[in-house]
Amino acid sequence: MSERAVKLEIQNMTKLFKNGDGVKNVNLTVYEGEFLTMLGPSGCGKTTILRAIGGFLDVDQGDILIDGRSIVRLPPEKRPTAMVFQSYNLWSHMTIYDNLAFGLRIRKVPKKEIKERTREMLELVKMSGVEKKYPAQLSGGQQQRVAIARALLLQPSVLLLDEPFSALDAKIRSQMREELKRIQEDLKITVVFVTHDQEEAMAISDRIVVMNKGVFEQVGTPTEVYDRPASRYVASFIGDMNFIEQPDGKVIAVRPEAITLSKGNGGGKWDGTIRTIMVLGHYAEIIVRVGDQNIKVFQPRHISDTFRQNDRVSLTFDKYHVF
Amino acid sequence: MKWLSPRGFYYAVGRRKFIEFIVLSAFLLFFYLPLLNLFMLAFADKYEAPALFPQEWGFKWWDYVLGQKSLVSSIALSFTIAIVSTLVSMCICIPAAYALARFSFPGRKVFFLSFLLSDAFPKMGLYIAIGIIFYKLHLIGTFLGVVIIHILNSIMFMTWIPANAFRSIHRQQEESARDAGAGPFRTFMTVTFPLALPGIIVATLFTFLGSLEEAQGTLLVGFPQYKTMPVEMYGIIMQYATTAGPVFSIILMIPTVIVLFLMRRYLSPDTIANGFKMK
Numbered sequence: 001m002s003e004r005a006v007k008l009e010i011q012n013m014t015k016l017f018k019n020g021d022g023v024k025n026v027n028l029t030v031y032e033g034e035f036l037t038m039l040g041p042s043g044c045g046k047t048t049i050l051r052a053i054g055g056f057l058d059v060d061q062g063d064i065l066i067d068g069r070s071i072v073r074l075p076p077e078k079r080p081t082a083m084v085f086q087s088y089n090l091w092s093h094m095t096i097y098d099n100l101a102f103g104l105r106i107r108k109v110p111k112k113e114i115k116e117r118t119r120e121m122l123e124l125v126k127m128s129g130v131e132k133k134y135p136a137q138l139s140g141g142q143q144q145r146v147a148i149a150r151a152l153l154l155q156p157s158v159l160l161l162d163e164p165f166s167a168l169d170a171k172i173r174s175q176m177r178e179e180l181k182r183i184q185e186d187l188k189i190t191v192v193f194v195t196h197d198q199e200e201a202m203a204i205s206d207r208i209v210v211m212n213k214g215v216f217e218q219v220g221t222p223t224e225v226y227d228r229p230a231s232r233y234v235a236s237f238i239g240d241m242n243f244i245e246q247p248d249g250k251v252i253a254v255r256p257e258a259i260t261l262s263k264g265n266g267g268g269k270w271d272g273t274i275r276t277i278m279v280l281g282h283y284a285e286i287i288v289r290v291g292d293q294n295i296k297v298f299q300p301r302h303i304s305d306t307f308r309q310n311d312r313v314s315l316t317f318d319k320y321h322v323f
Numbered sequence: 324m325k326w327l328s329p330r331g332f333y334y335a336v337g338r339r340k341f342i343e344f345i346v347l348s349a350f351l352l353f354f355y356l357p358l359l360n361l362f363m364l365a366f367a368d369k370y371e372a373p374a375l376f377p378q379e380w381g382f383k384w385w386d387y388v389l390g391q392k393s394l395v396s397s398i399a400l401s402f403t404i405a406i407v408s409t410l411v412s413m414c415i416c417i418p419a420a421y422a423l424a425r426f427s428f429p430g431r432k433v434f435f436l437s438f439l440l441s442d443a444f445p446k447m448g449l450y451i452a453i454g455i456i457f458y459k460l461h462l463i464g465t466f467l468g469v470v471i472i473h474i475l476n477s478i479m480f481m482t483w484i485p486a487n488a489f490r491s492i493h494r495q496q497e498e499s500a501r502d503a504g505a506g507p508f509r510t511f512m513t514v515t516f517p518l519a520l521p522g523i524i525v526a527t528l529f530t531f532l533g534s535l536e537e538a539q540g541t542l543l544v545g546f547p548q549y550k551t552m553p554v555e556m557y558g559i560i561m562q563y564a565t566t567a568g569p570v571f572s573i574i575l576m577i578p579t580v581i582v583l584f585l586m587r588r589y590l591s592p593d594t595i596a597n598g599f600k601m602k
Contacts, residue, residue, distance in 0.1 A: 083502045085499070088495045089496075093517045106504040
């Protein structure tokens with residue numbers, strides 16, 4: 001990673017609100033062409049960081065650098081960033097063409113070039129031919145595509161996305177997610193993406209910042225945060241996880257797919273009875289009662305089909321974490 | 324004449340419709356009869372009281388009213404004052420409305436409500452108090468004094484309706500404009516103002532029409548130097564024949580009707596109702 005160029009750097013940034021929310025001493029480096037996601041529940045400070053990068057919040061302390069230049073004192077219109085919000089991005093009194101051309105006209109781009117570039121950009125987001133329509137004539141997903149196109153037309157150094165798909169329904173959301181990833185890889189742009197949806201974060205990110213109450217719990221690739229969660233919070237927030245309280249106060253965390261089932265009593269600690277078997281397509285979710293705890297196990301169908309409810313089983317943990 | 328019998332009508336349309344018909348007829352009669360009477364009297368050359376219809380028809384009073392120099396000049400004056408006070412009121416109130424909509428500060432709600440205060444007192448009492456202050460400031464009998472009175476009357480409309488229009492604009496729309504490279508002023512002119520325009524037009528209309536028909540304050544502050552249309556109206560009712568009044572009221576009505584007709588697209592009950600929400 002060290003040979004990659006640094007695009008965005010946040011140094012020791014603090015922004016606290018009157019009610020005590022906010023972020024303290026944030027340090028973050030984003031590399032050129034990277035897709036970085038800030039993931040966390042609402043109120044964890046992820047949007048605060050994004051808005052501070054975009055210039056919509058004054059920071060109390062610290063610095064933000066893009067391409068090595070401090071931008072922390074610049075107003076939003078002077079920053080090399082472009083932002084896409086969750087909703088209401090477009091100006092409803094302007095046509096799609098005027099929406100897209102707005103920033104280019106301010107930059108005094110010749111009319112012919114504006115026409116050419118907006119056409120190309122609409123093609124990129126698969127929205128060709130909507131120039132003359134008004135935003136209200138488009139669906140929510142189409143409006144977000146146009147909003148992304150408008151942001152990309154500004155050729156930002158860093159593209160900022162604030163839960164851009166969370167107002168859309170599930171099917172369109174996953175489709176938009178794939179397309180965003182494709183566009184980002186084609187254009188090789190740097191993206192900072194904010195979401196509360198861990199599945200979305202896992203699917204598109206190069207790196208994920210897992211946040212909780214204004215603090216970075218873990219920064220790592222999707223595989224790293226899934227396979228080696230740094231804290232119990234990360235383990236519970238990303239993916240499915242069984243937490244088993246131990247008498248010594250420690251907690252064992254084990255993924256449902258990291259458990260092997262064998263028939264009969266193994267004589268060990270992890271003997272139990274199958275409570276339910278739920279077939280979820282190519283795999284099954286099996287709940288095993290061990291002592292007074294329910295443990296969730298995922299098994300492929302060819303294995304799960306050999307078990308019945310109330311069977312005695314013993315569990316082996318292939319991989320687990322202790323917190 | 325069976326089809327005209329009330330009983331037949333009652334059973335033909337049903338009870339509900341019948342009652343609605345009666346109520347509507349009463350309303351129309353109540354609402355339009357005076358207006359009809361006004362139109363009739365405006366075209367009467369001679370009319371004496373108890374008769375239903377004028378004794379002589381004609382345009383005598385139109386000639387008379389339009390021939391009076393003071394009446395024609397009062398129309399010009401009314402429009403000048405209405406245009407000036409509407410423009411000044413816009414310059415003062417629209418920024419105030421934006422501030423009320425976008426920034427929260429202690430006492431914002433109380434400040435918002437305070438615009439209602441002037442309507443809580445009898446207008447004439449208020450004007451007399453204002454008159455005393457104006458006298459000390461040498462504003463009595465001046466154009467400026469009259470314009471100030473008109474602006475005071477417009478403040479509530481001009482702040483409440485645009486403030487609510489501004490508030491209904493999503494912040495992201497303004498932030499997107501800043502993000503795209505527009506400074507605060509350009510953002511206001513290209514995004515905020517156009518999106519709030521329907522509300523601003525309604526407020527401007529009310530201000531303009533309100534100024535056209537304002538009489539009490541103008542009478543107190545501007546008389547006798549500044550006689551607007553409604554002020555002249557007072558004189559006419561006292562001095563001239565009964566039929567000169569109707570002619571003048573129709574002339575007074577024309578600009579209002581024209582303005583309302585041209586702007587009818589913006590005068591939806593929704594815009595008006597949203598303009599008076601307290602948040």
